[in-house]
Amino acid sequence: MGRPAANFSSKINVQLDPSQNARQALAIILLQLLTTLKVNLDGTCADLDSEFLHDFRVAVRRTRSALSQLKGILPAAELAPFREDFSWLGTITGPTRDLDVYLLKFDAYRRRLPPHQHKDLDPFQFFLRQRQKKEHQTLAAELSGPRFTGLLTRWQLLLEGQLHSDAALPDAKRTAKEVADQRIWKLYKSCLKEGAAITAESPAEALHELRKTCKKLRYLLEFFQSLYTSKSMATLVKALKGLQDNLGDFQDYQVQGEAMLSFGMEMAEDKQAPPATLLAMGTLAGSLLHQQQQTREEFDYRFQSFCQKKNRQLFQKLFGTTGRMKEVAQ
Structure with a gap:
């Protein structure tokens, strides 16, 4: 547990030019977050390591935050369906991640109890593992389905188009x-x-x-x-x-x-x-x-x-x- 995707960091690392317009800068940021989603997708679906899903969810949260805090830069009408899709992604990935966290913290949970109660938590650990497997199967099916694969394609096309189109909105030109x-x-x-x-x-x-x-x-x-x-x-x-x-x-x-x-x-x-x-x-x-x-x-x-x-x-x-x-x- 705890291993990141090979040779890839989920940290934001974009080099922006202070003079470039806000529309281009936002598109660059969102494209890097899209790359993070893609890089962590296979590891998330295969449940190779909990860090894949963690980094996937962070990229989703950052994307939603960018769309919320940087309004008036990209066309609102075009973004509306994507706001809904990224909200959906946050919802469907939550249960599996929560269970991953409980399992990662389980040794710490045991240490909160007197030694004679440590083994008493074994049935609870088994319960969490079974629940995590079930939730992960549901999540993997969603991430392999048409809604998510369509989202990736449509989102990339929109962002790449914004890199080269004229900035129409006032804030986009700043x-x-x-x-x-x-x-x-x-x-x-x-x-x-x-x-x-x-x-x-x-x-x-x-x-x-x-x-x-x-x-x-x-x-x-x-x-x-x-x-x-x-x-x-x-x-x-x-x-x-x-x-x-x-x-x-x-x-x-x-x-x-x-x-x-x-x-x-x-x-x-x-x-x-x-x-x-x-x-x-x-x-x-x-x-x-x-x-x-x-x-x-x-x-x-x-x-x-x-x-x-x-x-x-x-x-x-x-x-x-x-x-x-x-x-x-x-």
């Missing part, structure tokens, strides 16, 4: 850096506003919404990183990642804790687990949900670290001037 400055600045301000509004009494949903906003910002920073100095971008991504890790852990502990309880109920109903296994799963769920609360208590520190003066000044220096000018013009 330079890539102008658009990047404005969109990144806008998302950065949203992160600050959403995070500052979170208090000890805020519901979990507030942290989940901030997590999604941070992820959108991270993707934009990655898409356009070649337009800025590598040292500055590395500093900002590192600062953002510290906050993202906290918010991601908070979400994961909640989802996994609740999943343990749900799986336990299902296994009990189907008589697939002895009482000792159900007891161990309940203990594990409690441990995960307790860890979620501890993670919640670390949020203020992580957010203040992200908001510190040197980071604010760097965001301002790189993106603030163009971003504010665009806001005034609107």
Whole structure:
């Protein structure tokens, strides 16, 4: 487990020209993400390694984020069916990936329990493996079907056409850096506003919404990183990642804790687990949900670290001037 596709990195690595128009830049970014999908397709369908599906899903999420955050650059009417298709891809790949994660973390789950309960989780591990095989078979059939193969062909044709056609939309004619400055600045301000509004009494949903906003910002920073100095971008991504890790852990502990309880109920109903296994799963769920609360208590520190003066000044220096000018013009 954990091996990437041979000789291929799923990291965004496009060299953009600051003076090229936004339409060409976006098409280049989306074509690289399409390449990532294709490179990881066979490994995903064959279930060779969980990393193939992981990288496949990241490419899908990045594509959806680009279509959402970079509107007004490619023709909306032409993109509409693709938005629906990429949403469908996110949905059908989710169950298998979730089960992959549970299996990857299973040794860590055992360590959360007293030694005498470790073997009690064996029936649960068997349950997860069987469920993962079933979900993967369903996924592989979908990825071999006409909807997905047609999507790949149509998407590539559209993007390659955008590389060479005239930019018709106003934002499409602007330079890539102008658009990047404005969109990144806008998302950065949203992160600050959403995070500052979170208090000890805020519901979990507030942290989940901030997590999604941070992820959108991270993707934009990655898409356009070649337009800025590598040292500055590395500093900002590192600062953002510290906050993202906290918010991601908070979400994961909640989802996994609740999943343990749900799986336990299902296994009990189907008589697939002895009482000792159900007891161990309940203990594990409690441990995960307790860890979620501890993670919640670390949020203020992580957010203040992200908001510190040197980071604010760097965001301002790189993106603030163009971003504010665009806001005034609107």
